[in-house]
Amino acid sequence: MKHLFSINLLILSAFLFLHSGAMAQTADAQKKPVYDAELAKKLGADDRGMKSYIFVILKTGPNKITNKDTLNTLFAGHFANINKLANEGKLVVAGPMGNNDKSYRGIFILNVKTFEEANALLENDPTIKQKFFDVELYDWYGSAALPVYLETHSKIEKQKMK
Numbered sequence: 001m002k003h004l005f006s007i008n009l010l011i012l013s014a015f016l017f018l019h020s021g022a023m024a025q026t027a028d029a030q031k032k033p034v035y036d037a038e039l040a041k042k043l044g045a046d047d048r049g050m051k052s053y054i055f056v057i058l059k060t061g062p063n064k065i066t067n068k069d070t071l072n073t074l075f076a077g078h079f080a081n082i083n084k085l086a087n088e089g090k091l092v093v094a095g096p097m098g099n100n101d102k103s104y105r106g107i108f109i110l111n112v113k114t115f116e117e118a119n120a121l122l123e124n125d126p127t128i129k130q131k132f133f134d135v136e137l138y139d140w141y142g143s144a145a146l147p148v149y150l151e152t153h154s155k156i157e158k159q160k161m162k
Contacts, residue, residue, distance in 0.1 A: 045144035053092070054118040055140035056108035063131035077126035085110075090121055092146040105133060109140065111147055 044051045065071055085091035093109035110118050115137050127133045 040144070043144040043147060049144055050141055051144040052113060053140045053142060053146070054110040054112055054115065055138040056110060056118065056122070057104055057136040057138075058106040058108070058128075058133045059136065060103040060105055061128075061131040061134040065130070065132050071132075074126045074130060074132055081125045082108075084124075085121060086150060089147055092150065109142070109146065 039045075040049065065074065082091060082094050086094070090111050091108055092111050093107065096106040097104045110121060112118050112121065118137055122128050122135055125133075128135060
């Protein structure tokens with residue numbers, strides 16, 4: 001009888017061990033995203049789900065404008081250009097930087113392939129055109145999903161940038 005109890009205990013332990021392993025595999029399979037070839041193609045993703053962008057650093061430019069009305073006009077145009085580029089899918093990230101000793105003021109990540117395309121878009125920004133901001137451009141490799149985060153952002157912002 002004692003021998004039969006040991007065998008049953010061994011079988012039960014093996015069953016529980018195997019069952020918990022199967023449950024863990026099922027949980028892992030549920031967490032793993034399913035590859036969406038159509039979405040990858042639409043976003044221009046490579047096999048790693050990545051793509052190239054142009055990374056822009058906005059820096060303090062040589063034109064030191066102090067007139068409040070002029071600055072307000074320049075920044076109204078700056079934000080209008082940001083919103084226009086975002087709506088066109090050309091700008092996927094934008095934001096100011098905190099105080100720093102490098103005169104960096106903000107960043108853009110542009111959804112374009114060349115510096116020429118990036119410069120053409122930046123020419124429409126009055127803060128850059130008037131040399132209030134200067135720019136540095138870099139090739140940058142990041143997630144091809146960046147453009148779709150803006151859909152979520154529009155659902156959580158209470159106030160649009162002006």
